[in-house]
Amino acid sequence: MQPESMYQQIILDHYRNPHHKGLREPFDTEVHHVNPVCGDEMTLRVTLKDVDGEPVVEDISYDALGCSISQASASVMSDLVIGRPVAEAMTISQAFLGLMQSKGEGSPDEGLLEDAVAFAGVSKYPARIKCALLGWMAWKDATAKALEVGR
Amino acid sequence: MNTFPGHLDVEMIRADFPVLARTVRNGNPLVYLDSGATSQKPVQVLDAERSFYELHNSAAHRGTHLLGEEATDVYEGARAKVAAFIGADVGEVVFTKNATEAINLVAYAMSNATVTGGSSRFRVLPGDEILITEMEHHANLVPWQQLCERTGATLRWLSVTPDGRLELDDLDRMITGRTKLVAVTHQSNVTGTIPPVTDIARAAHEKGALVLADAAQSVPHQPVDVAALGADFLAFSGHKMLGPYGIGVLFGRADLLEAMPPLLTGGSMIEVVRMEGSTFLPPPQRFEPGVPAVAEAAGLGAAVDYLSGLGMSAVAAHEESLTAHALDALREINGVRILGPDTTKDRGGAVAFEVEGVHPHDVGQVLDELGVAVRTGHHCAWPLHRALGVQASTRATFYVYNTHAEVEALADGIRYAQRFFGARQ
Numbered sequence: 001m002q003p004e005s006m007y008q009q010i011i012l013d014h015y016r017n018p019h020h021k022g023l024r025e026p027f028d029t030e031v032h033h034v035n036p037v038c039g040d041e042m043t044l045r046v047t048l049k050d051v052d053g054e055p056v057v058e059d060i061s062y063d064a065l066g067c068s069i070s071q072a073s074a075s076v077m078s079d080l081v082i083g084r085p086v087a088e089a090m091t092i093s094q095a096f097l098g099l100m101q102s103k104g105e106g107s108p109d110e111g112l113l114e115d116a117v118a119f120a121g122v123s124k125y126p127a128r129i130k131c132a133l134l135g136w137m138a139w140k141d142a143t144a145k146a147l148e149v150g151r
Numbered sequence: 152m153n154t155f156p157g158h159l160d161v162e163m164i165r166a167d168f169p170v171l172a173r174t175v176r177n178g179n180p181l182v183y184l185d186s187g188a189t190s191q192k193p194v195q196v197l198d199a200e201r202s203f204y205e206l207h208n209s210a211a212h213r214g215t216h217l218l219g220e221e222a223t224d225v226y227e228g229a230r231a232k233v234a235a236f237i238g239a240d241v242g243e244v245v246f247t248k249n250a251t252e253a254i255n256l257v258a259y260a261m262s263n264a265t266v267t268g269g270s271s272r273f274r275v276l277p278g279d280e281i282l283i284t285e286m287e288h289h290a291n292l293v294p295w296q297q298l299c300e301r302t303g304a305t306l307r308w309l310s311v312t313p314d315g316r317l318e319l320d321d322l323d324r325m326i327t328g329r330t331k332l333v334a335v336t337h338q339s340n341v342t343g344t345i346p347p348v349t350d351i352a353r354a355a356h357e358k359g360a361l362v363l364a365d366a367a368q369s370v371p372h373q374p375v376d377v378a379a380l381g382a383d384f385l386a387f388s389g390h391k392m393l394g395p396y397g398i399g400v401l402f403g404r405a406d407l408l409e410a411m412p413p414l415l416t417g418g419s420m421i422e423v424v425r426m427e428g429s430t431f432l433p434p435p436q437r438f439e440p441g442v443p444a445v446a447e448a449a450g451l452g453a454a455v456d457y458l459s460g461l462g463m464s465a466v467a468a469h470e471e472s473l474t475a476h477a478l479d480a481l482r483e484i485n486g487v488r489i490l491g492p493d494t495t496k497d498r499g500g501a502v503a504f505e506v507e508g509v510h511p512h513d514v515g516q517v518l519d520e521l522g523v524a525v526r527t528g529h530h531c532a533w534p535l536h537r538a539l540g541v542q543a544s545t546r547a548t549f550y551v552y553n554t555h556a557e558v559e560a561l562a563d564g565i566r567y568a569q570r571f572f573g574a575r576q
Contacts, residue, residue, distance in 0.1 A: 039543050040543070068572065
């Protein structure tokens with residue numbers, strides 16, 4: 001029995017004590033994403049600020065119903081993304097997507113992904129990849145909308 | 152196959168299912184508790200398909216050659232077996248792709264009859280009503296929503312009680328003179344609830360409404376006789392009853408099928424085709440366009456033979472005993488809540504539950520590591536989950552090859568998941 005191969009301690013820690021959870025105001029945009037397979041839901045808000053002409057993620061807040069993987073992934077995502085320039089955060093997001101599509105064969109860039117490398121094991125379980133991506137996809141969507149509004 | 156009528160020799164049955172001998176994650180034996188999604192297939196079914204392809208492969212209902220005749224015999228022979236299995240006449244059995252298509256066939260027949268001025272039994276006008284229930288699988292829900300959207304009819308539904316039964320107190324009020332059709336499950340794929348379809352059908356018929364029963368979870372698991380049941384239509388899938396994918400059944404009362412326009416049109420279902428217009432064959436051929444799935448029909452026929460050999464009463468008794476065991480075992484685990492009836496009365500072998508503090512996906516994942524295959528999520532019954540106040544659930548379903556030791560493996564796995572995630576026990 002080795003559920004630990006998927007459920008790394010970091011994931012369980014974030015699941016039990018999620019960071020940045022709860023919906024906060026003010027915010028620029030809010031999105032609601034659903035995983036139609038299981039009905040997991042996530043409402044996510046993004047606030048951007050302008051720093052020297054470059055958009056930066058000022059805050060992400062979210063409320064979610066979901067499994068340990070989707071909850072922990074949203075928590076790790078918020079840690080990684082808050083305070084970063086959007087362009088940098090998008091690079092991390094792409095790297096995480098790549099890791100999820102690696103079928104367990106990826107060698108993640110720990111410098112870039114930090115705690116998110118703990119999800120490498122999830123990529124071996126196709127049914128769970130959507131769980132790990134739920135928060136990231138919601139963030140990307142909300143950010144794209146916020147950039148559009150700001151334009 | 153079965154030496155003791157009325158009692159299943161599960162070890163002997165298991166030997167017919169090659170997949171049950173394999174190991175899964177971490178070298179564990181497979182504990183397959185997901186037959187509600189799809190059943191495993193015995194060698195008899197696999198052999199029937201293979202031998203059709205090896206010896207008789209040809210297009211049924213065409214050609215003047217020997218193989219063509221044999222293919223037709225195989226296909227029509229399977230129809231006769233299915234008809235006998237549910238107490239129907241041969242002409243009342245329409246082969247479809249699956250239960251979903253069978254239900255859509257009726258919904259679109261009603262649509263088409265409305266557009267083309269077909270039989271008034273099937274025409275649906277604004278203000279008419281379709282009555283369904285909150286308990287339905289999406290396959291017996293979305294097609295009726297869509298029919299109402301296309302026709303301007305009103306969709307109404309019976310609600311679900313907190314213990315997962317249908318709220319029938321106001322049945323007489325819910326079925327009105329405008330109700331065209333009542334669609335109801337014959338066994339819930341989530342809670343296992345077996346609604347009183349016969350009573351519902353009687354009430355519907357008194358008001359002149361048609362009745363369709365979703366039998367995807369009942370025909371595989373209990374004796375079903377269409378005459379006794381009283382529904383006008385019955386839909387079920389081959390792959391949930393030991394048969395192959397890609398073949399399902401619509402039973403329809405002969406006089407109704409006769410009055411129904413087709414869903415799909417093309418070859419095999421026509422009588423005469425002219426450039427100006429075409430006429431169609433009588434049922435069931437009217438509803439089976441294209442070259443039929445003969446190998447799949449052969450497999451389904453073999454599955455029906457297999458189940459008949461076991462005896463459907465014995466199948467139901469075996470599942471009732473496993474279900475009773477599962478309900479007892481799960482009740483004993485603190486923090487586990489069973490969805491739906493907590494006794495086996497009017498209840499089949501689908502046991503859905505939630506584990507406090509552990510999301511169903513996580514329960515399922517840990518069970519999978521132990522080799523126990525269950526379903527997690529909303530099981531294509533989202534409104535039912537909402538009605539029962541849960542977002543998603545874990546579901547174990549039982550069949551002829553499951554054992555009491557496997558029920559124990561499920562309970563042990565749930566306890567392991569609780570410990571692993573530090574949930575309250």
